[in-house]
Amino acid sequence: MDACCRWTGSRDSLECKGLLEVDVCGEVGSESEEEHAEVDRLGLPACLYDGGEILWTSHAVGPAIPWLWALNLTLMAHAAVFFLLVLLLRSCTSGSSYPAAPIWIMIIAVLPLPLQIAAEYKSICTVLPTFTNDMMQWHPSGARFTVMSVPVPVNCWIFYCMILSTVFFADLLTDSNFAGTMSFSGAEMCSDRTDEIWNFWWTHSLMGMTGLPPIRLDHLVFVCWLLTFLQQVVPCATMLRADHMTYALKDDGKSTAIMTGQQLYNDDVFFELGTAAGLKSITQISTNCRWCHVKRLSKSQPWRVMGYAKPLAEQLSKKFFLSYFLEPAVQINLQAYILAINRHQMGYFALVPALSLGLSMFTTALNLAEMLAFFRLWKELQDIVEQAKEHPDMPEEAAPKLEAGLTLWCHRAVFVGLIFIVAAATLFTAGLTVFGAHHCPHGLITVFGCLHAVSDV
Numbered sequence: 351m352d353a354c355c356r357w358t359g360s361r362d363s364l365e366c367k368g369l370l371e372v373d374v375c376g377e378v379g380s381e382s383e384e385e386h387a388e389v390d391r392l393g394l395p396a397c398l399y400d401g402g403e404i405l406w407t408s409h410a411v412g413p414a415i416p417w418l419w420a421l422n423l424t425l426m427a428h429a430a431v432f433f434l435l436v437l438l439l440r441s442c443t444s445g446s447s448y449p450a451a452p453i454w455i456m457i458i459a460v461l462p463l464p465l466q467i468a469a470e471y472k473s474i475c476t477v478l479p480t481f482t483n484d485m486m487q488w489h490p491s492g493a494r495f496t497v498m499s500v501p502v503p504v505n506c507w508i509f510y511c512m513i514l515s516t517v518f519f520a521d522l523l524t525d526s527n528f529a530g531t532m533s534f535s536g537a538e539m540c541s542d543r544t545d546e547i548w549n550f551w552w553t554h555s556l557m558g559m560t561g562l563p564p565i566r567l568d569h570l571v572f573v574c575w576l577l578t579f580l581q582q583v584v585p586c587a588t589m590l591r592a593d594h595m596t597y598a599l600k601d602d603g604k605s606t607a608i609m610t611g612q613q614l615y616n617d618d619v620f621f622e623l624g625t626a627a628g629l630k631s632i633t634q635i636s637t638n639c640r641w642c643h644v645k646r647l648s649k650s651q652p653w654r655v656m657g658y659a660k661p662l663a664e665q666l667s668k669k670f671f672l673s674y675f676l677e678p679a680v681q682i683n684l685q686a687y688i689l690a691i692n693r694h695q696m697g698y699f700a701l702v703p704a705l706s707l708g709l710s711m712f713t714t715a716l717n718l719a720e721m722l723a724f725f726r727l728w729k730e731l732q733d734i735v736e737q738a739k740e741h742p743d744m745p746e747e748a749a750p751k752l753e754a755g756l757t758l759w760c761h762r763a764v765f766v767g768l769i770f771i772v773a774a775a776t777l778f779t780a781g782l783t784v785f786g787a788h789h790c791p792h793g794l795i796t797v798f799g800c801l802h803a804v805s806d807v
Contacts, residue, residue, distance in 0.1 A: 407480055407639060411620040412597040414476040417469040418623035421462075422586050425519075425627060426579060428462045429526045433575065436530025442540035447695040448688065449531050449539045450702065459523050463516070470515055470629045474508060477620070481635055511631035514716070518628035521713050522578065524706035528685060529575030537567040537688075547691050547794070555796045567688070574681045581673040585626035589619045625669060637666065641727065644734065652738035653748035656755030659731055663762045666724055674717040675769045682710045682776050686783035694793040707780065714777050721770045728759050 435458065440449035482504070495507035502510070530536075537544045545567055552564040591614055593605040603616030621639070624632030643658035685707040692700050735752050738744055779797070786795020794801040 406602070407477060407617040407620075408602040408615040409600045410480045411473070411476045412595075412601050412603055412616045413599055414469075414473040415595075415597050415603075415616060415620055415623065417472045418620065418627060418629075419586075421465055421469040421627045422582055422623055424462050424465055425522065426582055429522060429579070432459055432523070433526045433530045433533075436527055437534065437536075440531050440536065440539070446700055447541035447544055447692045448700075449536055450700075451527060451531065459527070463519060466515065466519055466627070466629075467512065469627070470512060470631060473620070473624055473629060473632050477632070477635060478504070478508075481639065508631060511629075511634070514630040515628055517709060517713065518630070521706075521709040522628070524702070524709055525575060525578055525681065528688075528703065528706050529571050532688065533568050533572040533575070535568055537571075541695055543695060544688075544691055547694065548687070551687065551691075551794060551796070551801065554798070554801055567684075570680065571684055574684060578681075581669075582626045584668075584672055585622045589614065589622050591619070637662070637723075640665070644731070648734045648737070651743075652734055652741055653744045653752060655731070655734055655738070656751055660755050660758055662727075663759050667762045667765055670717075670721055670724075670766055670769050674714075674721065674773055679772050679776055682707065682714060682780045683783065685710060686780040690783050690787040690793055690795075693787045699787070707784070711777060711780060714773055718770060718773055718777070721766055721773070724766050725763060728763050731759060732756065 432455075435455060436451040439451050439455060441452075443450050495502055495504050497507060497510045537548070548567045549564045552558050558564070588607060588609055590608045591603075591605040592608050595603055595605065597603065597616070601616070603614070603619065605614055606612070607614050617639070621632060621636035625636055640658055640662040644655045644662070647655045647658070685703060689699060689703045689707055692703065735756050738752060739749065782795060782797065786800060787793045789795075790800035792801060
């Protein structure tokens with residue numbers, strides 16, 4: 351989705367976020383009957399929306415922030431409690447080489463899901479009408495929402511995003527279940543050969559070829575599970591504010607971050623917490639809202655675009671590192687290896703580990719597509735900078751700032767490119783492992799081929 355922002359309010363309220371008092375998209379404070387008709391046609395949620403008077407995101411999203419705090423804290427606490435329950439209740443089952451938790455524990459597993467759905471809907475209600483009005487200024491034909499590049503009605507887009515958010519929740523859930531079954535000697539609980547096969551596999555892999563000694567399987571699983579918390583802990587910690595907040599409608603929430611000392615507004619906290627909780631609708635709108643500032647300025651004073659482009663580069667690269675690199679880089683392959691080891695010993699694929707691996711591979715594929723969007727924005731920013739250099743009103747002192755900002759994007763592009771390569775390689779090797787489990791005589795494979803001697807372990 352592309353977007354362009356239209357801002358209303360006093361000059362002071364605009365300057366407090368560094369916004370220009372310009373109207374690229376239309377007359378400030380005016381709305382045509384066609385726009386109101388378009389809102390009705392799209393069927394936008396009416397909750398917490400005052401009919402178009404609030405056009406500043408920070409003024410609109412305050413009531414949803416407590417929901418996002420509650421959701422993030424609940425998801426983290428639930429993951430820890432669910433892990434402990436699986437760890438305490440796991441037992442060996444017939445025909446499997448590793449333990450499993452009882453089926454009834456899944457009732458406890460899905461308890462936070464209603465809160466996630468409610469929090470995402472509440473968040474959409476607060477931000478979507480304002481955001482859609484911004485989009486209407488950019489697209490004369492009205493707001494456009496897409497699913498895999500296909501334009502769809504907004505209700506279909508909301509439903510699609512909620513499905514992706516539920517998949518994210520299920521992925522976290524299965525990761526906690528996987529960690530609870532395999533951590534703290536769980537790998538050897540039901541078979542004394544699992545660690546031996548793992549060590550044999552390690553020595554014949556790329557890691558073993560470098561001379562790195564095998565790392566205990568249960569230790570790796572537990573560490574990878576702990577890394578999953580970083581994608582929520584870091585954003586939540588950096589969004590803690592020193593001042594008491596009321597989160598009232600029409601309040602921008604200007605305050606100071608406790609950890610970083612940076613100035614925060616309600617939209618900063620809203621988008622950061624929504625992304626940390628895995629709400630795909632808020633994640634998409636977050637990127638587009640910041641990019642809409644870049645697009646708006648590119649039409650009037652393009653030499654100022656780096657004021658929003660640089661924070662966007664930092665935001666995206668941090669998200670990619672925390673969410674798409676630290677944990678998935680090892681977790682997916684661990685799940686694939688253990689699934690293949692179980693099949694080697696028992697002759698079939700276990701359902702729950704296979705489901706966990708499938709969800710992880712699906713979310714990784716979505717993450718790869720999202721990282722590709724970073725490079726498209728980088729290319730568009732390069733074009734904007736080139737146009738800015740030719741602008742007759744550009745101040746001389748602005749050129750170095752443009753170049754510095756573009757250099758930052760270049761460095762971040764290299765960083766994101768490395769994360770993309772690691773994630774793509776992870777997806778490939780996990781797929782290779784599953785392929786080997788089907789086609790190799792003993793069910794185990796490395797990039798060098800099938801491990802034929804594994805039966806001698």
